[in-house]
Amino acid sequence: MSAKKKIRVATRPSLLAYTQTMQTVELLQKANPNVEFEVIKFSTQGDRVLNRSLTEFGSTGLFVKELEHALLEGEADIAVHSLKDVPSFHPEGLKLVAFPEREDVRDVFLSRDGSTIDQMPEGFVLGTGSPRRRVQLADLRPDINFKEIRGNIDTRMQKMMDGEYDAIILAAAGMNRMGKEYKQNQALDVDQCIPMIGQGAIAIECRDNDEESIAIVEKVNHEPTKHAILAERAFMAEIEGGCKFPLAAHAVVSDDHLTMIAIVGDLKTNQFIVEQIEVAVEDSVEKSTKLAQQMKDTCKAKGINFYL
Structure with missing residues (x-):
């Protein structure tokens, strides 16, 4: 044998x-x-x-x-x-x-007492180092005080429970893979906080x-996942982005069509633009690249300097 x-x-x-x-x-x-x-x-x-x-x-x-x-x-x-x-x-x-096959792409808002982001007191301290999350959540709650956070899921949750933060943001995918429980109303809808490219x-x-x-x-x-993330990454490649400035895109494949929503922003001013496309899957990489080009032109016209 x-x-x-x-x-x-x-x-x-x-x-x-x-x-x-x-x-x-x-x-x-x-x-x-x-x-x-x-x-x-x-x-x-x-x-x-x-x-x-x-x-x-x-x-x-x-x-x-x-x-x-x-x-x-x-x-x-x-x-x-x-x-x-x-x-x-x-x-x-x-x-x-x-x-x-992709996991849940959403972000999860966790607080010590289970309050949602809408229920939190004015000026609460939110632990996140992500420019993408900061610029979008500042739009939902301009009064948030953001504070840098690093560490694994348990470390971040313990820091919150110890009072270093009033709330934190974690990826639903990581929570699910680690068997961590959370309430569905703690998960932020994609239109509230567009996920990181490739999230989940x-x-x-x-x-x-x-x-x-x-x-x-x-x-x-998993072919639908592959088509979705190739479109997102084509957008990222054209923008030339990592995690240094607010950048997000999320694509979903349904039959032979792909829908993608994307954001590019400026962390210094909290300005950002959001665009969405619906295209044939076979054209999605090309169309995602063109969307990135258009959004760069729009940022330039509006004075949104997302590279700083």
């Missing part, structure tokens, strides 16, 4: 990253019962430096570079990423191959010449 094929899976060491990698490996195992999967942890710069805001770093890819290095050096065969962490441009020799999605990356690993990984791809 021939030995099982073994696939080495690169992941970050954080509890959430490891948990969602193991959930992804479970999908891969079901689709490939004759393949063995070995999970290997690689610490990234984003994991090691926890005392600085993500917006302070001069580049994107803080949570993926070491995993991609492992792929290129042959230390791993595939890497599992939170898609929101993956830059629009990645190294030559690698490709994003598969995107399992997992990406599996391989070497572009590794046909065997690609064939194994492609079995767990």
Whole structure:
């Protein structure tokens, strides 16, 4: 009897990253019962430096570079990423191959006493370092006092309960993957807070010449998710955005049509613009790129300098 094929899976060491990698490996195992999967942890710069805001770093890819290095050096065969962490441009020799079905894309507003954002007292302290969240939530509640926060889900929740913050924002996807409960009225509608590009999605990356690993990984791809995130990432690539300024886009596929809503803003002035398109799926990447071009022109005309 021939030995099982073994696939080495690169992941970050954080509890959430490891948990969602193991959930992804479970999908891969079901689709490939004759393949063995070995999970290997690689610490990234984003994991090691926890005392600085993500917006302070001069580049994107803080949570993926070491995993991609492992792929290129042959230390791993595939890497599992939170898609929101993956830059629009990645190294030559690698490709994003598969995107399992997407989780809930919404943000969740958590407070110590269970109050919703509308019920919070004037001037409450909200923990979030995300420019995207700040500019949109300041539009809902101009009186919010924003305060930087880092750490995993449990750390952030404990900081809130200890009184460092009155409320925090977490991604529903991470909460769900970690089995954390919340009330549905705590989840913000997409039109209240447009999600980060790729939020709730997992990406599996391989070497572009590794046909065997690609064939194994492609079995767990979810086509509607793939079309949605390719449109979002085409928008991001044209805007040239990471997490340093307010930028968001969320696409949904229904039959052969794709609807996408997007936002670009200026954190210094809290100005932003929102646009929406509905296009054929086959044209969605091209149309998303054109939308980004149009929104850049609109920002320039309105004096919204989102690059600062």
